[in-house]
Structure formats: C-alpha cells, structure tokens
Amino acid sequence: MTMTTQPDIADTLVTDERPAPRSLWSKLGRDTLYLLTGFPIALLSFVVLVTGLALGVGLFITLAGLPILVLVLGIARGFATIERWRVGQVAAEMPPAPYRPVPAETKLLRRWFGQLRDTQSWLDVLHGLVVLPVAVVTFSITLIWWTGALSGLTFWFWSRFLPENTDRTDLASLLDLPISEGLAQALLGLAFALTLIPVLRGCAAAQAGLAGALLGNSHVVALQDRVSTLTASRAAGAQAEVDALRRLERDLHDGPQQRLVRLGMDLAAAERRLADDDPAQASQILAEARAQSAEALAELRALTRGIAPPILSDRGLPDALAALAGRSGVPTWVDVELPGERPSAAAETAAYFVVSECLTNVAKHSGAANAWVKVRRETDELVVEITDDGSGGAAAAKGHGLAGLADRVAAHDGTLAISSPAGGPTVVRAVVPCGR
Numbered sequence: 232m233t234m235t236t237q238p239d240i241a242d243t244l245v246t247d248e249r250p251a252p253r254s255l256w257s258k259l260g261r262d263t264l265y266l267l268t269g270f271p272i273a274l275l276s277f278v279v280l281v282t283g284l285a286l287g288v289g290l291f292i293t294l295a296g297l298p299i300l301v302l303v304l305g306i307a308r309g310f311a312t313i314e315r316w317r318v319g320q321v322a323a324e325m326p327p328a329p330y331r332p333v334p335a336e337t338k339l340l341r342r343w344f345g346q347l348r349d350t351q352s353w354l355d356v357l358h359g360l361v362v363l364p365v366a367v368v369t370f371s372i373t374l375i376w377w378t379g380a381l382s383g384l385t386f387w388f389w390s391r392f393l394p395e396n397t398d399r400t401d402l403a404s405l406l407d408l409p410i411s412e413g414l415a416q417a418l419l420g421l422a423f424a425l426t427l428i429p430v431l432r433g434c435a436a437a438q439a440g441l442a443g444a445l446l447g448n449s450h451v452v453a454l455q456d457r458v459s460t461l462t463a464s465r466a467a468g469a470q471a472e473v474d475a476l477r478r479l480e481r482d483l484h485d486g487p488q489q490r491l492v493r494l495g496m497d498l499a500a501a502e503r504r505l506a507d508d509d510p511a512q513a514s515q516i517l518a519e520a521r522a523q524s525a526e527a528l529a530e531l532r533a534l535t536r537g538i539a540p541p542i543l544s545d546r547g548l549p550d551a552l553a554a555l556a557g558r559s560g561v562p563t564w565v566d567v568e569l570p571g572e573r574p575s576a577a578a579e580t581a582a583y584f585v586v587s588e589c590l591t592n593v594a595k596h597s598g599a600a601n602a603w604v605k606v607r608r609e610t611d612e613l614v615v616e617i618t619d620d621g622s623g624g625a626a627a628a629k630g631h632g633l634a635g636l637a638d639r640v641a642a643h644d645g646t647l648a649i650s651s652p653a654g655g656p657t658v659v660r661a662v663v664p665c666g667r
Contacts, residue, residue, distance in 0.1 A: 307352065314442050376427050543579060547579070
C-alpha cells in the first residue's frame with residue numbers, strides 16, 4: 232500500500248519562498264488576524280471543554296455524564312472544524328478529519344459509546360485544552376510587536392500631545408543613550424517593524440503546527456484506514472473459509488460419500504452371491520464396485536485441488552503450478568519468474584488457489600481451447616494473471632467461485648481484478664503481497 236503523507240504545516244509556513252511585496256503584506260494581515268482571533272477562541276474552548284469534562288466525568292457513574300461527554304466531543308469537533316478552516320487561511324490546507332464513522336441505524340446508546348471510542352474526537356478535546364497557553368503567548372507577542380512598531384514609528388506625531396512632565400524619564404535616558412527620545416523611539420519602532428513579518432510568521436507556524444499535529448494527523452488517518460482494511464480483509468477471509476468448508480461438505484456428501492455407500496452395498500451383495508454359489512453375478516457386482524471406487528477416487532482428487540498440495544511446500548510455486556497445469560482439462564502454458572527470495576507460504580498458497588480455481592472455471596464454463604498462466608514478482612507483490620481464449624462473461628458475482636476467490640485474496644491483503652468481455656478473452660489478475 233502506498234501512503235501519501237501530508238506536508239507538515241509548520242514546515243510549510245517556515246519554508247515558503249519569498250513572495251512579492253503585496254503577497255507579504257497579505258500574509259502579514261492573515262497571520263495577524265489568525266493570531267489575534269486565536270486567543271478569544273482558545274479561551275472560549277478551554278472554558279467550555281474544561282467545564283463539560285468536569286461535569287461529564289463527575290456524573291459518568293450515574294450515566295447522566297454520558298450524553299454530556301458526547302456533547303463535549305461534539306463541541307470540541309466544532310472548535311476543531313473552525314481551527315482547521317483558520318489554519319487553511321495561513322498555511323497549507325489540512326487533511327480531512329479522520330473521524331470514525333458511526334452507522335446511523337445503530338442504537339443511541341451504542342452510538343454514544345462509539346463516539347467516545349473515537350480517537351480523533353479526543354484529540355480535538357486535547358487541542359481545545361492545550362492551545363490556550365500557546366495562544367496566550369502568540370497573542371501577546373503579536374500585540375507587543377505591532378504596538379512597538381506602530382508607536383515607535385509614529386512617536387514624532389503623537390508625542391506632541393503628551394502632557395509636559397519634567398519628572399518623566401524617557402527611553403533614551405533610561406537606556407543611557409546619547410540620542411534624543413524621538414530617535415530612540417524611531418529606532419525601536421524600526422526594529423519591531425523589520426522583524427514583524429518573521430516573528431508573526433513564526434508564531435503562526437507554532438500555533439498552526441500544534442493544530443496540524445492534533446487535528447490533521449495524517450498518521451491517525453493512515454492507521455484508521457489500515458485498521459479498516461485489515462478488518463474488511465479478516466471478514467472476507469473468514470467468509471471465504473466458511474464458504475469453502477460448506478462447499479467441501481456439500482461436495483463430499485453429494486459425491487464420494489454416495490459412491491462409498493454404493494460401494495459398501497455392492498460389496499455386501501457380492502458376498503451374498505458368493506455365498507449362494509453365483510460367482511458370475513458376484514464378479515459382475517465386483518466389477519461395478521471397482522468402477523465406483525475409481526470414480527470416488529477421481530472425485531476426491533478433484534476436491535483436494537482446493538487444498539495446497541505437498542509439492543507446493545516442498546518444491547515451490549513454479550513446480551506446483553506446472554503440475555496443476557498438467558492436470559488441467561484445457562491445454563495450459565505456465566510462465567513463472569520469481570527472482571530473489573522465495574515468497575511467503577501464505578502468498579504462494581493464495582497464488583496456487585487463484586490459479587487452481589481459475590483453471591477449473593476455464594475447463595467447466597469458458598469453452599476455451601487454451602489457457603495461459605503468468606506469475607511475476609513486482610517489488611514486494613506477487614502478480615498472477617490467468618488468461619483464456621474462451622467466450623468470456625466471467626464475473627465475481629455473489630455465490631460464484633470467483634466471488635469466494637476474491638474474498639480469499641482479500642484475506643491476504645491482496646486484490647483481484649477480472650476482465651471478461653462477451654466473446655473473450657478472460658483475464659483474471661490477482662496481486663498478493665509477497666510477505667516475509
């Protein structure tokens with residue numbers, strides 16, 4: 232599985248190329264608005280979430296706290312949605328929120344407990360609590376830098392309105408600088424102005440980076456996707472095994488079991504004929520019994536094709552597929568290239584089952600004159616292709632062999648694709664991880 236990671240928001244803020252002056256001023260305005268509005272939003276979220284958590288946890292033992300906690304999670308999700316939008320105004324757009332879906336038909340109490348088990352919802356709550364101290368610092372720095380820049384650069388204008396006070400100590404005197412108060416204020420304002428953009432950019436990076444770590448955590452998204460995939464694969468594998476066992480039981484009951492019962496009856500009849508001194512009739516019955524035993528053996532061999540043969544574990548996939556093609560009812564050409572380390576036993580077994588089931592379907596349903604099996608290793612994946620020149624029309628419909636085959640492949644975290652237009656050819660392509 233190829234995973235695409237989201238760029239870190241803080242890195243995006245810090246490593247942006249230097250834009251045009253108008254873009255710089257635009258970003259400065261966005262950063263300022265983001266930082267100044269961040270404090271009241273953080274303060275509100277902190278107060279609401281702390282109050283709700285204290286109330287919900289305190290009343291949880293009575294179950295009255297359960298709906299309160301669910302409400303708190305909903306409020307935290309609302310604040311998180313606002314913060315994701317705000318971060319998108321000053322940095323790269325954040326990835327979608329990785330919330331665990333809760334089926335609408337689930338009962339209310341189960342839905343509530345399902346929401347309490349959602350990891351991202353609690354990360355939203357954590358962000359609503361820890362963002363306050365960060366917002367206090369960034370809000371204060373923003374005010375200090377803007378006030379210092381504006382007051383210092385405009386001191387020459389507003390200083391004339393200050394009341395005369397001979398006891399007042401100006402900045403130049405306080406710092407023991409041999410310059411006038413106006414020049415000292417201008418230099419200080421210039422220093423604040425020159426550092427305003429990088430300082431506010433850094434503050435926005437810090438606050439947006441915190442949001443990116445808790446609200447846009449790509450690792451949480453990837454982990455939940457992986458869990459969902461494995462859950463589906465496990466369910467598909469379990470269903471495939473159940474279907475295979477049921478089919479094997481049905482085939483044993485309808486085929487070899489009936490023939491073995493008939494064989495026992497024939498042998499008993501032959502014994503009676505021998506006791507009655509009728510060897511000719513007994514010989515005929517024994518001949519029929521021998522035919523029944525041969526047919527039962529053939530059916531048992533056909534059924535064991537769904538079970539990995541010893542040759543697969545002893546000599547590997549190429550020889551096992553060659554033996555399988557030799558028993559096929561349709562002329563089959565096998566091309567296997569597996570350089571390097573041998574695939575895992577699970578991968579080889581899955582590939583063998585795919586080829587076995589497909590060749591059985593080719594012989595029974597396709598009307599094909601030829602079949603081709605190609606097996607390749609591509610990076611860490613085993614790619615199996617089965618092609619026939621039959622009439623086409625194959626599909627992985629529910630209740631058909633190919634549907635169970637798709638479930639079996641999915642149980643190994645693989646994929647199965649079928650191309651079978653009317654008139655053929657039919658191509659079945661399975662991709663299975665090689666494993667270790």
